[in-house]
Amino acid sequence: MDAYRDGKLPRDIMTQVESHLKACETCSGIYGLQVLAEKVMEQEKELQPDYFLTTRVMTRIDSLKGSGYNPATAFIRVLKPVLVTASMVAAIIFGIMLGNLSRPFTERERIPVELALIDDSTIESVNILSNE
Amino acid sequence: MTDNEVIKLILQGDKEKFRMLVEQYQQMVFRTCMGFLHNKDDADDLTQEVFIKVYQSLSRFKGEAAFSTWLYRIAVNASLNKVRKSSKNLILQRLDAFFGTEKTKEVPFLPSDTKNPESILIRQEHVEWVRRALESLPENQRTAIVLSKYDDLAQKEIAEIMNTTEGAVEALLQRAKKNLREKLSSHRKNK
Numbered sequence: 576m577d578a579y580r581d582g583k584l585p586r587d588i589m590t591q592v593e594s595h596l597k598a599c600e601t602c603s604g605i606y607g608l609q610v611l612a613e614k615v616m617e618q619e620k621e622l623q624p625d626y627f628l629t630t631r632v633m634t635r636i637d638s639l640k641g642s643g644y645n646p647a648t649a650f651i652r653v654l655k656p657v658l659v660t661a662s663m664v665a666a667i668i669f670g671i672m673l674g675n676l677s678r679p680f681t682e683r684e685r686i687p688v689e690l691a692l693i694d695d696s697t698i699e700s701v702n703i704l705s706n707e
Numbered sequence: 708m709t710d711n712e713v714i715k716l717i718l719q720g721d722k723e724k725f726r727m728l729v730e731q732y733q734q735m736v737f738r739t740c741m742g743f744l745h746n747k748d749d750a751d752d753l754t755q756e757v758f759i760k761v762y763q764s765l766s767r768f769k770g771e772a773a774f775s776t777w778l779y780r781i782a783v784n785a786s787l788n789k790v791r792k793s794s795k796n797l798i799l800q801r802l803d804a805f806f807g808t809e810k811t812k813e814v815p816f817l818p819s820d821t822k823n824p825e826s827i828l829i830r831q832e833h834v835e836w837v838r839r840a841l842e843s844l845p846e847n848q849r850t851a852i853v854l855s856k857y858d859d860l861a862q863k864e865i866a867e868i869m870n871t872t873e874g875a876v877e878a879l880l881q882r883a884k885k886n887l888r889e890k891l892s893s894h895r896k897n898k
Contacts, residue, residue, distance in 0.1 A: 576888065577884060605888070605891060605892050608833060608836065608837065608891040608892075608894075609887075609888060609891065611830075611833050611834065611837055612837045612840070612841070612887060612891065615834055615837045615838065616742075616841075616856045616857060619741050619742065619745060619857065620738055620741070620742075620856070620857050622737075622741060622747055622750075623734070623737075624733050624734060624736075624737035624750070624751055624754055625751040625754075628729070628733050628737075628751065628754060628755060629726055629729045629730055629733065631755055632725075632729050632755055632758045632759065632762075633723075633725070633726055633729070635755065635759050636722060636725060636759070636762055637722075639759075639762070639763070
């Protein structure tokens with residue numbers, strides 16, 4: 576059918592198909608619908624979009640612009656929550672580090688290990704001895 | 708000025724340049740939408756939505772494919788989504804039809820050579836069969852036939868848009884034509 580419609584069949588077969596379509600109501604009906612399908616598609620294809628389409632689109636875009644939308648900054652806007660979270664985490668870590676810096680200094684840290692092992696609790700005080 | 712240059716300017720903040728893209732490609736997008744929806748008002752609305760979507764996702768266009776290919780993909784996806792939503796609303800439409808509240812459907816394609824009211828009605832009915840047959844095709848076959856018949860694209864371009872091979876597109880088009888023929892024949896037999 577497609578080949579017949581496009582005129583791609585040899586001349587004698589074209590004539591045979593043509594005479595068959597004239598005689599057979601079923602085939603001519605189906606062929607007619609196929610031709611109609613092509614016509615429907617052709618006519619739909621010829622339709623023009625709304626004359627004011629461009630204006631409508633640009634107005635919508637302006638309203639997006641009014642609400643602060645800009646495709647160039649869209650990426651940054653998506654990235655914003657990530658940046659806020661990252662800066663909060665950085666602030667917490669910085670706070671912990673700062674807290675560690677101001678921790679009270681303990682003597683134990685300065686005493687060498689060998690001296691720390693000596694238990695001097697049993698040694699008498701120098702003051703007590705001098706009083707005697 | 709090439710499409711990529713225009714896009715660059717838009718992304719730099721010159722939004723008025725988007726008008727150029729809309730004017731250049733509106734017919735193409737509209738034809739694609741019309742191929743799926745078969746209704747001018749719906750196709751107009753969807754074309755507008757497609758361009759808004761394009762504007763909003765312009766920063767994601769990498770320029771690896773042609774801008775038209777990217778635009779076709781967006782238009783096809785938007786049309787398929789619209790068709791899916793419409794088929795979900797079919798039950799509601801049937802209820803509307805049952806209670807007589809359904810809007811009359813637009814059938815603008817009347818042959819100019821017909822003056823007889825009866826033949827006009829028969830032709831309208833046939834046009835409706837054709838549309839239903841087109842609508843009942845599987846999504847990929849439908850996409851291939853719309854891009855081929857409405858947009859006059861070559862199989863190579865269709866393959867690029869559908870992200871498949873030329874051979875697969877050819878097979879899809881053959882199956883679509885066969886399916887369409889069968890559906891139209893069965894409609895005729897049922898009548």
